Amino acid sequence: MSIIFNHVNYIYDADTKHSSYALKDINLQINKGEFIGIIGHTGSGKSTLTQLMNALLKPTDGEVYFEGVDINSNGYNKKELRSRVGLVFQYPEHQLFEADVFSDVCYGPKNLGLSKKEAELRAFEALRLVGMDNEYYYQSPFDLSGGQKRRVAIAGVLAMKPEVLILDEPTAGLDPKGRDEILDQITRLKKETGITIILVSHSMEDVAKYVDRLIVMNQGQIMYDDTPREVFKHAESLQESGLALPRVTYIMHELKKLGVPVDTKAITVEEAAMEIASLLRK
């Protein structure tokens, strides 16, 4: 057991007449070593959810537990929590600031009070884990490509040796190849270290391929919490909640509308091709 949400509400402007729910009665258990995807449209509450996990926000009602302790209780060490539950924000490369890649990654562990040597060892390890070659270590982070900058930013969080790594839209703004590289790297990191990973995204196609468990957020509530394959079965309600399905799934739905008796559950090109081929051969 690592993170538990117990009847959590998060309300904006709680005591005014403009109050609105960002999260409503969230009950959730995230276990050690899980690879979880959280998806939802803009404003569905997914970022709020992640910020509650490392106490950047405080729930209006309910409790968030990490390793059995309420993280918002008096005297809880939030600084330590944030090194154990690492959060990589959207566009993390905007937060790079040091003169070279290596110093940037050292910044976090140094801030934790580690010795220079220990911080440097951790930086080496973190950069290796995100697949950055040493030829880049002493370059300015600003001379790197978008995908590389993002990996450096992720290494900066990994150098704190978190037990849980939360990535908020790690592929936003990257081209298709850069997106695949980052996601493959995260998968490898998961395999190598066994760290708990929470991947926030609004792209079904991206997340579904990689994660074991998919949480769909809609209007501040958990709509589905299951394996990607099970979640995809609810094509229509997912579409209604503003999420895009794979294009082949749309083609299958369109075919059905046109009167072709097709099974619409295909989510990959291969599955769709098999289904259509078997119909056309009849």
Added chain:
Amino acid sequence: MGIIRTDKLAYEYIRRDEEGNPEGITRAIDGVSIDIVPGEFVAILGHNGSGKSTFAKHINSILHATEGTVWVDGKDVADPDNVWDVRQTAGMVFQNPDNQIIGQIVEEDVGFGPENMGVPTKEIWERVEESLKAVHMYKYKDKSPNKLSGGQKQRVSIAGVLAMHPKCIILDEPTAMLDPGGRKEVIRAVRALNQVENITVLLITHYMDEVIYADRVLVMDKGRIALQGTPKEVFSQVERLKELRLDVPQEILLARSLNEMGISIPENILGVKEMAQCIAQEYFG
């Protein structure tokens, strides 16, 4: 002569180390010649670092060419006397809506451009109204931009450019920061401007599904145009696109898989509806 024309455009910059000493030269744009006719919808695709945004920044004189020439509506953008005319003719919308909205309320933001151009007050309000209506944001005219979604903000940015009555609008990855719903809203607005108002559109993106309705697609790589043609011509080159770090629309991949299974379906159909219709036709005979 086209509304946007470039002749052997090249852009080089000097890479420097920490102390500011030159390390080498990067040729970000390497001999690009294009000619866009009025009313055309042209899309530029390319991976990060392919030079597509750098290229776009030359069109309204944000960056200056190292070699070659750019003309907008017949005017050479390198001539300082032309800069303001050029920026009025070719308006630009950027990736992050939060960086381009300055007004406290939506209509004020949209009126900023024409006000700066010295348009009379009465006409400013007319322009604000028509621009907001064109992107379906008129009912939000009294709202604070902070309360809008990403897609709505980006449509306000587009209205702000429209209010300057450009002949041409350049959009540099306008949907990169939006969710699927917001992306759809913005692309729908852009297509309407092109088809209804006949504004020339240059759309830069790396989402292939946004460009299937373009008249012409240019694919950039290493500062050059690597591939160009109608969307059908470009997207049928599956292997080449993968080499260029781009996705291929799933309908093309589906047609390809079906052909491999011995079912003949044309491999150049774009669009979800179009693809479904083609398969349905095959099914009903």
